[in-house]
Amino acid sequence: MAQWEKIKQDFPIFHSEKNRNLTYLDSAATSQKPKKVIDAVTYFYENYYSNVHRGIYSLSEIATDMYEKARENVSSFIGSASPEQVVFLRNTTEALNLLSYTLGRDLVAGDEVLISIMEHHSNIVPWQFLEERGIKVSYTDITEEGKLDMEDFSRKLTPRTRIVSMTQVSNLLGTINPVRVMGKMAHDNGSIFIVDGAQSVPHMKVDVRDIGCDFLAFSGHKMLGPSGIGVLYGKQEMLEEMHPFLGGGEMIRTVSTSGSTWNDVPLKFEAGTPNMEGAIGLSAAVDYLDEIGMDQVRDHEMDLIHYTLKLEEEYNIDDLVSYGPRNPDARGGVYSFNMGEIPPMDMDSQFRDNGMVIGSSVHPHDVSSSLDEADVAVRSGHHCAMPLNHRLGVVATSRASYYIYNTRNDVEKLFDQLEKIRKVYDHGR
Amino acid sequence: MDDEEQMEFIMEHYRHPHNSGVVENPTDEITEYNPVCGDAVKVSMLIKDNRVQDIRFVGRGCSISQASASILTDEARGKNIEELKKITEKEHLDSIGIKLGPSREKCALLSFNALKKILVKYGGE
Numbered sequence A: 001m002a003q004w005e006k007i008k009q010d011f012p013i014f015h016s017e018k019n020r021n022l023t024y025l026d027s028a029a030t031s032q033k034p035k036k037v038i039d040a041v042t043y044f045y046e047n048y049y050s051n052v053h054r055g056i057y058s059l060s061e062i063a064t065d066m067y068e069k070a071r072e073n074v075s076s077f078i079g080s081a082s083p084e085q086v087v088f089l090r091n092t093t094e095a096l097n098l099l100s101y102t103l104g105r106d107l108v109a110g111d112e113v114l115i116s117i118m119e120h121h122s123n124i125v126p127w128q129f130l131e132e133r134g135i136k137v138s139y140t141d142i143t144e145e146g147k148l149d150m151e152d153f154s155r156k157l158t159p160r161t162r163i164v165s166m167t168q169v170s171n172l173l174g175t176i177n178p179v180r181v182m183g184k185m186a187h188d189n190g191s192i193f194i195v196d197g198a199q200s201v202p203h204m205k206v207d208v209r210d211i212g213c214d215f216l217a218f219s220g221h222k223m224l225g226p227s228g229i230g231v232l233y234g235k236q237e238m239l240e241e242m243h244p245f246l247g248g249g250e251m252i253r254t255v256s257t258s259g260s261t262w263n264d265v266p267l268k269f270e271a272g273t274p275n276m277e278g279a280i281g282l283s284a285a286v287d288y289l290d291e292i293g294m295d296q297v298r299d300h301e302m303d304l305i306h307y308t309l310k311l312e313e314e315y316n317i318d319d320l321v322s323y324g325p326r327n328p329d330a331r332g333g334v335y336s337f338n339m340g341e342i343p344p345m346d347m348d349s350q351f352r353d354n355g356m357v358i359g360s361s362v363h364p365h366d367v368s369s370s371l372d373e374a375d376v377a378v379r380s381g382h383h384c385a386m387p388l389n390h391r392l393g394v395v396a397t398s399r400a401s402y403y404i405y406n407t408r409n410d411v412e413k414l415f416d417q418l419e420k421i422r423k424v425y426d427h428g429r
Numbered sequence B: 001m002d003d004e005e006q007m008e009f010i011m012e013h014y015r016h017p018h019n020s021g022v023v024e025n026p027t028d029e030i031t032e033y034n035p036v037c038g039d040a041v042k043v044s045m046l047i048k049d050n051r052v053q054d055i056r057f058v059g060r061g062c063s064i065s066q067a068s069a070s071i072l073t074d075e076a077r078g079k080n081i082e083e084l085k086k087i088t089e090k091e092h093l094d095s096i097g098i099k100l101g102p103s104r105e106k107c108a109l110l111s112f113n114a115l116k117k118i119l120v121k122y123g124g125e
């Protein structure tokens, strides 16, 4: 365990006086940054900052080189055959919008896009945009345990399914989905297979060729890198055939008044001045994660979630419910819970008893505010997965999510505080 | 009052809300619901001779949203329409007394917004 205490020391945010006691349990939203990443960005700003792919002077050539080296580094991190298959974008959201816009052009009324009920809004809304053209979005259901319902998946995979887009790890349930199997089924069905890797790439070894996906999207800020840098990996021939997304500088070869031609992949998709410092910072984050080893990262988070589920049973807090698979093997470092559930309101049967309907529930807002007073940062809300909340019969949950700077101490602190909150809210009832 | 005392004041309103229930034969009734967090309040009110004769609420949700409704209904009881219209957002937030971030302010304003919607009928904004 000492190893992880030491790793925490690499993150300056935990050194500052006011964050001395901070227990940061919101890495599924965004991760903290190690010194090495901060330094890499600063180094670029202080020594080589200039625009890439443009200047014919050495400063710009070095900047271009650094930017392209970052691409190579990220490419090998995810097992991509070539760096040309790595497009730098803003984040997962932008990558998925790019796919819906470009791949969506080839879809016609009656075609289907298959996603799941556990998707983040960024893997739902861009596909819903296609509905106005008569394209249908279907949602794979989950089992009672919170796993993807594979029978439902194969039922909903129809001859009209042109695209299957699935998250590898649920940001609310933590569920790890069998993307390799789903990819095979999608391909056998003649569908394009997209993986939302926002919650997997930061936390486990993800190899695009092993999965066999056509596209993978993920965000730098959730994996120790800067915000504003994200990645779309794609199969070479598909990227080449696709229409560009944004138009502008960099993405063109020629522009004339009679039309334009496109640059090669990946620059075809990188219109405008890119987030150079972001790419360079992400590359440093990848180096840092590689040094630790992604299998190590995964083992550590498995230990934390295992310990969480164990403490949940030991503390046995009244009315505490949690969601997602109980087996740490099938689950990332995400723990969503409620202290008594608040279901969505049915406006017809509202307040039937004409009295307060709080019962013994502590609203997730109150849970996270109270935890915040003890310097424990968790997120409360729908976690950008409203359909999943609805499926679970709740409007919101609180969520603790782990990363490499968390330790078993943090888990203990979480449960100690939850026990206190239970007492405060029970007091005087 | 310091923060802790103020928080206890809120918790007291939350655990034992004032004016809970539904007014019989109300002149006005409205439900406000925030689907994002599930907070809900139903405010019912009896206005006679231009004055709040009775005001009650039922609801569910976080401590701030429910305590806020309890405090607001206390404040509104007995006031005349003109006085009600004069209660500002800021005054209401001040009466909660603890510092709220932007997301929790929404909780505190749920009942306030319900009241303001009722007042539209009486020429409020």
Ligand SMILES: Cc1ncc(COP(=O)(O)O)c(C=O)c1O
Pocket: A028, A029, A091, A092, A093, A094, A120, A122, A123, A167, A169, A170, A171, A196, A198, A199, A219, A384
């Ligand atoms: C599963 C999943 N997909 C997509 C996203 C969107 O990531 P971003 O906000 O970086 O675009 C998130 C982040 O919350 C996520 O958890």
